[in-house]
Amino acid sequence: MSYIFVDHLCKSFVVRKKREKGSLLREKETVHALQDVSFEIEKGELVGYIGPNGAGKSTTVKILSGILVPESGTVTVGGRVPWENRKEHVSHIGVVFGQRTQLWWDVPLLDSYSLLKDIYRVPEASYKKRLDELTEALQLGDLLRTPLRLLSLGQRMRAELCGSLLHSPELLYLDEPTIGLDAVSKLALRDFLRWENAEKGTTILLTTHDMEDIVALCSRVMVLGHGSKLYDGGLQELLTQYDTTKTVQVEEHQNIDQVIASMYKNLGL
Numbered sequence: 001m002s003y004i005f006v007d008h009l010c011k012s013f014v015v016r017k018k019r020e021k022g023s024l025l026r027e028k029e030t031v032h033a034l035q036d037v038s039f040e041i042e043k044g045e046l047v048g049y050i051g052p053n054g055a056g057k058s059t060t061v062k063i064l065s066g067i068l069v070p071e072s073g074t075v076t077v078g079g080r081v082p083w084e085n086r087k088e089h090v091s092h093i094g095v096v097f098g099q100r101t102q103l104w105w106d107v108p109l110l111d112s113y114s115l116l117k118d119i120y121r122v123p124e125a126s127y128k129k130r131l132d133e134l135t136e137a138l139q140l141g142d143l144l145r146t147p148l149r150l151l152s153l154g155q156r157m158r159a160e161l162c163g164s165l166l167h168s169p170e171l172l173y174l175d176e177p178t179i180g181l182d183a184v185s186k187l188a189l190r191d192f193l194r195w196e197n198a199e200k201g202t203t204i205l206l207t208t209h210d211m212e213d214i215v216a217l218c219s220r221v222m223v224l225g226h227g228s229k230l231y232d233g234g235l236q237e238l239l240t241q242y243d244t245t246k247t248v249q250v251e252e253h254q255n256i257d258q259v260i261a262s263m264y265k266n267l268g269l
């Protein structure tokens with residue numbers, strides 16, 4: 001079986017509608033966040049997971065990390081059902097949500113990392129080795145004694161990545177990791193992810209609205225819309241299919257956002 005196996009996955013949420021004028025009751029409505037989604041990812045792959053706002057990307061990542069339980073479907077990651085033995089599962093994965101932090105706000109980075117070492121029960125020697133390696137690759141050396149709250153957004157994202165990888169997970173989920181970053185920070189982050197994937201063999205599932213991230217990193221991309229998987233395959237084929245100017249090479253696409261927008265439109269999104 002593949003490393004990540006997702007079969008006929010469904011998840012919906014019951015939400016309360018806004019109260020109608022003059023009515024005392026708020027009606028309920030079901031949002032079908034994921035409808036019959038299936039895919040498989042092999043160990044060591046770096047896959048882009050894209051789709052417009054509300055498509056169900058974060059919901060998928062939450063299910064894969066065991067935060068949410070689906071209503072139907074089969075999901076295994078490395079043979080484990082994510083939400084059944086969460087503690088065991090999280091020791092094999094790393095998750096970075098671009099808009100949230102897993103580090104402690106007021107303490108120096110090094111103290112946060114040391115806490116994570118204890119939480120994940122990383123042996124001292126492997127922790128030291130991994131920390132050295134990550135601080136070098138992420139250029140964090142000078143910042144280790146600085147509290148998180150004093151870091152810039154770009155520095156904070158590098159610090160988050162380091163924290164999520166200290167226990168050497170087999171799998172890293174990234175949910176909009178380049179959000180709000182300047183051009184230089186984005187390039188550095190992409191270089192790092194390429195290194196982590198190639199050198200360490202870490203499987204990476206990347207969710208982003210920044211198409212340059214996808215072009216730079218992913219040869220395979222899955223497109224989600226209204227909770228359904230609409231495309232799964234090569235990035236090159238996807239772009240060629242929807243590029244009206246019929247540019248052949250990915251690198252030559254003048255405005256990748258335009259191509260993606262036209263694709264979403266053609267798919268009825």
Ligand SMILES: Nc1ncnc2c1ncn2[C@@H]1O[C@H](COP(=O)(O)OP(=O)(O)OP(=O)(O)O)[C@@H](O)[C@H]1O
Pocket residue numbers: 013014015031032033051052053054055056057058059060
């Ligand atoms: N906890 C929740 N309660 C109610 N509805 C939710 C919840 N989480 C997600 N949803 C709904 O499920 C749908 C999918 O949301 P999700 O966050 O997975 O989308 P997304 O693809 O990550 O979007 P974005 O690109 O904006 O981050 C949306 O309609 C959202 O409003």
Ligand SMILES: [Mg+2]
Pocket residue numbers: 057058059175
């Ligand atoms: Mg999201």
